[in-house]
Amino acid sequence: MTDQSSAAALPKIFDHAEAEPRLYAAWEAAGCFRPSGEGEPYAIVFPPPNVTGRLHMGHALNATLQDILIRYNRMRGKNVLWQVGTDHAGIATQMMVERQLAAENQPDRHTLGRAAFLERVWAWKEESGGAIQDQMRRLGASCDWTRERFTMDEGLSLAVRETFVRLYKEGLIYRDKRLVNWDPKLLTAISDLEVENREVAGHMWHVAYPLADGPVDGVEEIVIATTRPETMLGDGAVAVHPSDERYQALVGKRVRLPVGDRLIPIIADEYPDPEFGSGAVKITGAHDFNDHEVAKRHDLPMIILMDEQARMRAIEEIPETYHGLDRYAARQKVIEEVEAKGCLRLVEDKPIVQPFGDRSGVVIEPMLTDQWWVDAETLAGPALEAVKSNRTSFVPDNWSKTYYQWLENIQPWCISRQLWWGHQIPVWYGPDGTPFCALTEEEARAAAADHYGQDTALVQDEDVLDTWFSSALWPFSTLGWPQDETEVKTFYPTAVLSTAFDIIFFWVARMMMMGLHLQGDVPFRQVYIHALVRDAQGQKMSKTKGNVIDPLEKMDAYGTDSLRFTLAAMATPGRDVKLADSRIEGYRNFRTKLWNAARFALMNEASLTPDYDPAEVKTPLCQWILHEVSATERRIDTALADYRFDDAAQAIYGFTWNIYCDWFLEFAKPVFAGDDQAAVTETRATAAFVLDRILVLLHPFMPYVTEELWGLTAERQDFLMRQTWQGPERTNPDAAEAVNFLIALISEIRSLRTEMNVPAKSRPALILIGVADPIAARVEEAKELIERLGRIEGIESADSLPEGALQFVVDGHSFALPVAESIDLAAEIDRLSKEQDKISGEIAKIDKKLANQNFVAKAPPEVVEEQHERRADFLATSEKLMAALERLRRL
Numbered sequence: 041m042t043d044q045s046s047a048a049a050l051p052k053i054f055d056h057a058e059a060e061p062r063l064y065a066a067w068e069a070a071g072c073f074r075p076s077g078e079g080e081p082y083a084i085v086f087p088p089p090n091v092t093g094r095l096h097m098g099h100a101l102n103a104t105l106q107d108i109l110i111r112y113n114r115m116r117g118k119n120v121l122w123q124v125g126t127d128h129a130g131i132a133t134q135m136m137v138e139r140q141l142a143a144e145n146q147p148d149r150h151t152l153g154r155a156a157f158l159e160r161v162w163a164w165k166e167e168s169g170g171a172i173q174d175q176m177r178r179l180g181a182s183c184d185w186t187r188e189r190f191t192m193d194e195g196l197s198l199a200v201r202e203t204f205v206r207l208y209k210e211g212l213i214y215r216d217k218r219l220v221n222w223d224p225k226l227l228t229a230i231s232d233l234e235v236e237n238r239e240v241a242g243h244m245w246h247v248a249y250p251l252a253d254g255p256v257d258g259v260e261e262i263v264i265a266t267t268r269p270e271t272m273l274g275d276g277a278v279a280v281h282p283s284d285e286r287y288q289a290l291v292g293k294r295v296r297l298p299v300g301d302r303l304i305p306i307i308a309d310e311y312p313d314p315e316f317g318s319g320a321v322k323i324t325g326a327h328d329f330n331d332h333e334v335a336k337r338h339d340l341p342m343i344i345l346m347d348e349q350a351r352m353r354a355i356e357e358i359p360e361t362y363h364g365l366d367r368y369a370a371r372q373k374v375i376e377e378v379e380a381k382g383c384l385r386l387v388e389d390k391p392i393v394q395p396f397g398d399r400s401g402v403v404i405e406p407m408l409t410d411q412w413w414v415d416a417e418t419l420a421g422p423a424l425e426a427v428k429s430n431r432t433s434f435v436p437d438n439w440s441k442t443y444y445q446w447l448e449n450i451q452p453w454c455i456s457r458q459l460w461w462g463h464q465i466p467v468w469y470g471p472d473g474t475p476f477c478a479l480t481e482e483e484a485r486a487a488a489a490d491h492y493g494q495d496t497a498l499v500q501d502e503d504v505l506d507t508w509f510s511s512a513l514w515p516f517s518t519l520g521w522p523q524d525e526t527e528v529k530t531f532y533p534t535a536v537l538s539t540a541f542d543i544i545f546f547w548v549a550r551m552m553m554m555g556l557h558l559q560g561d562v563p564f565r566q567v568y569i570h571a572l573v574r575d576a577q578g579q580k581m582s583k584t585k586g587n588v589i590d591p592l593e594k595m596d597a598y599g600t601d602s603l604r605f606t607l608a609a610m611a612t613p614g615r616d617v618k619l620a621d622s623r624i625e626g627y628r629n630f631r632t633k634l635w636n637a638a639r640f641a642l643m644n645e646a647s648l649t650p651d652y653d654p655a656e657v658k659t660p661l662c663q664w665i666l667h668e669v670s671a672t673e674r675r676i677d678t679a680l681a682d683y684r685f686d687d688a689a690q691a692i693y694g695f696t697w698n699i700y701c702d703w704f705l706e707f708a709k710p711v712f713a714g715d716d717q718a719a720v721t722e723t724r725a726t727a728a729f730v731l732d733r734i735l736v737l738l739h740p741f742m743p744y745v746t747e748e749l750w751g752l753t754a755e756r757q758d759f760l761m762r763q764t765w766q767g768p769e770r771t772n773p774d775a776a777e778a779v780n781f782l783i784a785l786i787s788e789i790r791s792l793r794t795e796m797n798v799p800a801k802s803r804p805a806l807i808l809i810g811v812a813d814p815i816a817a818r819v820e821e822a823k824e825l826i827e828r829l830g831r832i833e834g835i836e837s838a839d840s841l842p843e844g845a846l847q848f849v850v851d852g853h854s855f856a857l858p859v860a861e862s863i864d865l866a867a868e869i870d871r872l873s874k875e876q877d878k879i880s881g882e883i884a885k886i887d888k889k890l891a892n893q894n895f896v897a898k899a900p901p902e903v904v905e906e907q908h909e910r911r912a913d914f915l916a917t918s919e920k921l922m923a924a925l926e927r928l929r930r931l
Contacts, residue, residue: 049642049752050635050638050639050642050749050752050753052639053632053635054599054631054632054635054745054748056599056600056601056744056745057596059744059745059748060178060180060599060600060744063743063744063747063748064177064178064180064744066759067182067747067759067761068177068185070759072182072759072761072762073122073182073183073184073185073186074184074186075119075120075121075184076114076119076120077119078117078119079117079118079119080118080119081118081119081121081530081531082113082118082119082120082121082535083120083121083122083123083531083532083534083535084106084109084110084121084122084123084534084535084536084537084538085123085514085515085518085534085537085564086103086106086122086123086124086125086181086183087102087537087538087539087543087547088124088125088126088127088189088191088511088514089126089127089172090126090127090129090132090133090172091126091127091128091129091133091165091169091170091190092129092132092133092136092169093126093129093171093172094171094172094175095172095175095176095178095179095591095592096588096590096591097573097581097588097589097590097591097619098540098572098573099172099176099591100179100573100591100603100607101570101571101573101607101611101617102538102539102540102570103176103179103181104179104603104604104607104608105538105568105570105607105608105611105685106122106181106538107122107179107180107181107182107604107740107743108608108680108685108688108740108741109535109536109538109680109740110122110182110183110740111182111739111740111743111761112680112740112765113535114182114761114762115736115739115740115761115762115763115764115765116765116766117764117765119530121184121187121531122181122182122183122184123183123184123187123189123518123519123531123534124173124176124181124183124184124185124187124188124189125188125189125190125191125514125518126169126170126172126173126188126190126191127191127507127510127511128165128190128191128192128461128462128507128510129507130457130459130461130462130504130506130507131226131228131230131234131399131457131459132399133161133164133165133169133461134149134161134459134460134461135226135399135400136164137149137157137160137161137164137461140164141160149460154460157460158460158461161461173185173188175592178592178595178600179591179595179600179604180600180601180604180743180744182743182761187518189517189518191507191510191511191514192462192463192510195517195520195523196510196513196517196518197463198479198522198523199510199513199516199517199521199522200463200505200509200510200513200517201463201466201479201480202479202522203509203513203554203558204465204466204477204505204509205466205477205478205479206558207414207557208467208477209477211415212414212415212418212419213412213413213414213415213455214412214413214415215410215411215412215413215475216410216411216413216452217408217409217410217411218408218409218411218413218452218454219326219329219332219406219407219408220406220407220409220411220454221234221235221395221404221406222348222350222404222405222406222407222409223397223400223402223404224346224348224349224350224367224402224403224405225397225400225401225402226397226399226400226459227348227349227458228457228458228459229407229409229411229454229456229457229458230397230404230457231454231506231508231546232545232546233508233542233543233545233546234397234398234399235395235396235397235398235404236395236396236397236398237393237394237395237396238393238394238396239391239392239393240391240392240393240394241389241391242267242389242390242391242392242394243267243387243388243389243390243392244265244266244267244386244387244388244390244392245265245266245267245269245375245378245384245386245387245388246263246264246265246317246318246384246385246386246387246388247263247264247265247266247269247272247298247378247383247384247385248261248262248263248298248383248384248385249261249262249263249264249278249295249296249297249298249322249383250295250296250298250383251290251293251294251295251296252293252294252295252296252303253293253294256289256290256293257289259289259290261295261383262278262280262287262290262295262306262318262320263318263320263385264278264317264318264320264321264322265317265318265388266322267392268327268371269371269374269375269378270345270352270367270368270370270371270374271322271324271327271328271345272297272298272299272300272322272324272374272378273297273299273300273343273345273352273357273358273359273362273370273374274324274325274326274327274343274344274345274357275297275302275304275322275323275324275343276304276323276324276325276335276340276341276342276343277304277305277306277307277322277323277334277335277338277340278295278304278305278306278307278320278321278322278323279306279307279308279309279311279312279320279321279322279323279334280306280307280308280309280312280314280319280320280321281308281309281310281311281312281313281314281319282308282309282310283314284312284314284319286319287306287308287319287320290306291306291307291308292305292306293305293306294306298377298378298381298383299359299374299377299378299381300357300358300359301359302357307323307334307338307340309334309337309338311330311333311334323335323338323340324343324345325340325341325342325343325408326342326343326344326345326406326407326408327344327345327346327405327406327407327408328406329406332406332408342408343355343357344407344408345358346367346405346407348458349366350366350367350405351364351365351366351367352364352365352366352367352370361373367405411454411455411456411503412454412455412456412465412503412505413452413453413454413455414452414453414455414509415452416450416451416452416453416553417450417451417452419553419554419556419557420447420448420450420549420553422553422556422557423447423549423552423553423556424444424447424448426552426556426562427440427443427444427552428444431561431562431565432552432562432564432565432566432567433565433566433567434566434567434569435566435567435568435569435613435682435683436569436613436614438614439541439544439567439569442541442544442545443544443548443549446544446545446549447549453506453550454506455505455506455508455509456503456504456505456506457503457504457505457506458502458503459503459504460504461504462504462505462507463504463505463509463510464500464501464502464503464504464505465500465501465502465503465504465505466478466479466480466484466500467484467500467501468481468484468485468488468498468499468500468501469498469499469500469501470488470491470492470496470498471496471497474488474491475501476488476491476498481498481500484498485498508546508547508550509550511547511550511551512547512550512551512553512554513551513554513558514551515532515533515534515537515551515555515563515564516528516532516555516558516559516563519531519532521558521559528559532555532559532561532563533555533561533562533563533564533565534563534564534565535564535565535566536564536565536566536567536568536683537551537563537564537566537567537568538568538570539567539568539569539570540569540570540572541569544567544569548567551563551564566683568683570611571611571612571613571614571615571616571617572616572617573589573607573616573617573619574616574617574618574619574902575587575589575618575619575620576618576619576620576621576622577618577902577903577906578616578618578900578902578903578905578906579900579902589619591603594621594624597624598624598625598627598628599628599631599744599745600744601627601631601741601742601743601744601745602624602625602627602628602630602631603624604741604742604743605627605630605631605689605693605741605742606619606623606624606626606627607619608685608686608688608689608741609623609627609685609686609689609690609693610623610686611685611686612684612686613683613684616902618902630693630696630697631742631745633696633697633701634696634701634734634738634742634745634749635745635749637696637700637701637705637731638731638749638752638753640705641705641727641728641731641753642753644708644712644724644727645724646724646725646727646728646731647724647725647728647754648725648728648729648732648754649721649725652725652726652729654666654726654729654768654770655768655770657722657726657770658718658722659711659719659722659723660775660778660779661704661707661708661711661723661775661779662722662723662726663770663772663775663776664704664772664775664776664778664779664780665699665700665704665726665730666726666729666730666770666772667770667771667772667773667775667776668695668699668776669695669700669730669733669734669737669767669770670767670768670769670770670771671771672691672692672694672695672699672737673733673737673765673766673767675687675688675691676688676691676692676737679691688741689741692734692737692738692741695734695737696734696738700730700731700734703779703783704727704730705727706829707779707825708723708727710824710825710828711723712724728753728754731749731753732750732753732754733767735749735750735760736760736763736764736765736767737765739760739761739763743761746760747759747760747761750763778818781815781818781850781851782818782819782822782825782826784850784851785819785826785830785850785855786825786826786829786830788848788850788855789806789826789830789831789832789857790829790830790831792846792848792857792859793831793857793859795920795924795927796846796859796863796924796927796928797863797871798857798859798862798863799862799863800831802859802862803827803831803832803833804832804833804857804858804859804862805832805833805834805835805836805857805858806819806826806830806832806834806835806836806855806856806857807835807836807837807838807842807845807855807856807857807858808835808836808837808838808853808854808855809837809838809839809840809841809847809854809855809856810838810839810840810854811837811853811854811855815853816837819835820835823835832857838856841854841856842856842858843860844858844859844860844861845857845858845859845860846858846859846927846930865928869925869928869929872921872924872925872928873925875921876918876921876922876925879914879917879918879921880918882910882914883911883914883915883918886907886910886911886914887911889907890904890907890908890911
């Protein structure tokens, strides 16, 4: 580390571009990020980003908040582990490598074969995968990189196989034919998380299904409406609500499909809405999630219309002319045939919501396929109880309702994917299809030999596991389970999981289920759900809108500390972060303020003396600043215990800028220039001590500039990040009351001068109205300070308010400034009145907008919220203007 303490050692500015990589490399080389092995264990697992990923602002927010907790608890003496790693991202990685093969005119994966293709993926992973780790380092994330894991490394792969085999043998994993989201381009089932529902321009075709056996009570047909006419080929019934009087006589009758010439029954079921459309719906059990449930209830045939590429299959139920047609070509042909038969009643243009694969971009097809499933309902019971009994709590608490809603209505979890990149299902099949589930192929062969009475060739299941399956084991598989449980016993359960709300279902709940089932305890004590990061207008960031904010660009421009502090200061529970360059720039100014304060302290020879003891400080100024820094530490402790990162950031910001820089150093200037050597020595030492405390308290938020100042302001034996968080508890209410009174007095003087537009060159006297000792003596003692900082000249006493003076009150004591001769009263009243009228007009515009029900109903929530915020700001300004006007009119 740098061992220099002179003012000359501190450059005029902090060069973040030079300092950040240097400091991070020094921390990492010194092993600062590893667990100390001492103190209470404190662990956080970082949500593993995709190996294909790049740092986006959501990552930056989450990583910053976690790093604040990690650095804070490390400095509190805990045995801290921040477990880091990456996810193999089955679909995303396979797609990336396939695109790369195509771009290089290489053979596709089917030509290469599975083994050669996987070699190619591993090569890509080693060379190009995981760029996000280096970007995390840029952010200052103090993860223990020596323990970095990958969801397909040898240890985690063993954990995945162990889990699968255990659950299979317990009957909690099974194979079944069920409906899934099928991606016809990627040729695999995908999870709900990978489905993006979009509103698109579409059509609703109204088609008549003729009654097969002639009219009933004059009714000859039932008209149904569909957005997917091609699925008519797989209809198993027409359903009507049992209470719908229009169709009660038809239940049990049959209709003839207008295409395919099959007869299907009319059934009664609670699913159709009598108020919607004709009240009758077609039931295609193999290609619609709602229809599937109806079909199961009524034992209807499940006709699988399409192959894996969404082409019509060559089966008996489908007319030969449709065999091999793509679903959209089949749709057009169905429409033409229905129209030719006179059964098309109406074509309605309307927006419809369609499911798209978020990576393939094609419309997802609900398909009935053979897949591997987890009995999630059984595993969900303990996971529900754990949150309800507060073994794990959500912050903010309202997110527990989202957790409950999903687990209380949980469906079987599809864990198989028709990919090559991923954990291959540890099941092998004999020649007659008998499955053998085992940790290794050798174990499967041994089981098969016992079963068949001889060695038998086996074929492994070609599917791989859903990436969420391996991610569900993350809190303990990364700690060495099942091979070595030493680290599990130390760091499991982890302290807190920080993540986004949109994966409560897909990751948080599944980690809870797996942790409780396999480890007997919850994986984390708390779940902190962080906000979304939006642009300055509150809009969700998207490439389409062109409003994506790149954290790397902001770090380049403003420095990492500035971005980190901005994210922390705006991380208010329940409110999204509206990120604007002006906010980041403002906190860069804060960084500069700190840097300049350190330079000022050094220039005034502020340094700790060997015998400095905060408990022995004598001067009220030094007693006050020690009292305030202790109070700030307590506020930060309280805020971080409640995950109020915003409150913690504002506590250290307010102390550093307002109390230390603006007041303490200002009050210290005349002391430094004075002749009382004991006071000079004490104030210098206290200035250095409190600056050190600022660096400690600010370090979790702004690690780089604080570490740099730590090394440049004194000779140090170790890094700042290894220092003790807790400072000596110093409280001195009397000194705090005395100095804070002076600050309030000077602030009121300044505020009044600003409100009344008193010229800077005008220096009125301060008048004490009926103020007696000890307050009068206190003011007189600080006369020079009050005159300099308040821009006044002289302190006088009076029994009543003099003519032409404005009165103000500080802590119940009355003061006045005679300003009438310094300002043009009429001009000031006119100026403030015009400003008040302008503000009132703005409030009226907002009120009109908020009173418009169409605006409130249709505008995005963030836009409505912004209007309320603007109104509150204008109202506060209006109240200040009205108070100022009232004061002037009294003159």
